[in-house]
Amino acid sequence: MASLDEQIDAFLRAIDLERGLSPNTVKAYAADLQGFANFAEEQGVTDADELDLELFRDWLWRASETGAAPATIARRAASARSFTAWLQRRGYGPDAARRLKSPKTGRSLPRVVTNDGMHGIFDHLHALAAGGDPKALRDLAIIELLYASGIRVSECCSLDLGDLDFERRTLRVMGKGSKERVAPFGAPAAEALRDWIQRGRPALAKPRSGDALFLGVRGGRVDPRSIYELTRRELEAAPGSGPSGPHALRHTAATHLLDGGADLRSVQELLGHASLGTTQIYTHVSADRLKAAYQQAHPRA
Numbered sequence: 313m314a315s316l317d318e319q320i321d322a323f324l325r326a327i328d329l330e331r332g333l334s335p336n337t338v339k340a341y342a343a344d345l346q347g348f349a350n351f352a353e354e355q356g357v358t359d360a361d362e363l364d365l366e367l368f369r370d371w372l373w374r375a376s377e378t379g380a381a382p383a384t385i386a387r388r389a390a391s392a393r394s395f396t397a398w399l400q401r402r403g404y405g406p407d408a409a410r411r412l413k414s415p416k417t418g419r420s421l422p423r424v425v426t427n428d429g430m431h432g433i434f435d436h437l438h439a440l441a442a443g444g445d446p447k448a449l450r451d452l453a454i455i456e457l458l459y460a461s462g463i464r465v466s467e468c469c470s471l472d473l474g475d476l477d478f479e480r481r482t483l484r485v486m487g488k489g490s491k492e493r494v495a496p497f498g499a500p501a502a503e504a505l506r507d508w509i510q511r512g513r514p515a516l517a518k519p520r521s522g523d524a525l526f527l528g529v530r531g532g533r534v535d536p537r538s539i540y541e542l543t544r545r546e547l548e549a550a551p552g553s554g555p556s557g558p559h560a561l562r563h564t565a566a567t568h569l570l571d572g573g574a575d576l577r578s579v580q581e582l583l584g585h586a587s588l589g590t591t592q593i594y595t596h597v598s599a600d601r602l603k604a605a606y607q608q609a610h611p612r613a
Contacts, residue, residue, distance in 0.1 A: 324341060465558040518531030
């Protein structure tokens with residue numbers, strides 16, 4: 313007999329080593345499958361050989377009944393399918409979750425900050441940084457870079473000084489699945505980064521800082537929570553509604569690029585999306601903005 317908990321642990325070790333998934337993805341798999349193991353134990357199932365489709369369906373049904381979002385249920389179903397497919401390859405019975413269906417999650421349109429809204433944010437950050445405060449210089453450089461390059465918050469936190477190429481105005485990014493890409497940034501971001509590196513970073517740097525580009529107030533590498541708090545604070549005053557985390561700047565960068573004439577494939581490469589379909593949501597955003605402008609301006613709208 314194969315203990316379910318032991319097989320889940322083995323599966324998590326395998327995907328961590330073999331697939332090169334991000335720590336956050338592995339963590340999500342672990343949370344989903346541990347939740348399933350707890351449910352299975354309640355039903356008297358503790359061995360991987362005893363898994364069947366109905367047990368997985370009951371697990372998802374309970375999640376739905378307790379108010380889990382469709383996206384959460386879809387992710388749990390995907391975790392289950394990956395796990396049982398792996399079990400089958402190792403010789404532990406049929407692929408029990410292969411026919412497990414995911415609910416249709418739909419896609420809500422991401423928040424996009426207007427050009428005027430972004431100008432307001434930068435005016436505020438420049439005013440705060442004018443006095444040379446190290447944290448203010450850092451915050452300006454972070455927001456400039458997130459908007460200029462469209463990188464993820466995790467990618468921003470992991471940047472080192474050597475990842476920047478000021479001559480070409482590019483940065484080297486290690487994205488999801490340990491895939492490396494190069495992203496450009498513009499003159500305003502370059503200026504803010506130079507100010508931070510030359511005037512702000514030395515004031516916060518400690519022996520533990522190493523080569524980290526962005527530092528926290530104690531000298532360690534900046535953490536995502538600090539950037540979430542920064543973007544929440546700055547986006548609160550910007551027009552529009554919706555999530556106010558750093559991903560809103562990624563959405564905004566992509567939409568502004570498309571509005572300015574960039575082709576979808578180039579935006580896909582910039583953002584590091586594996587699928588063009590993921591990038592296509594930004595065309596929906598642009599279409600909605602076009603429709604709103606049409607309704608407001610056209611005499612026969």
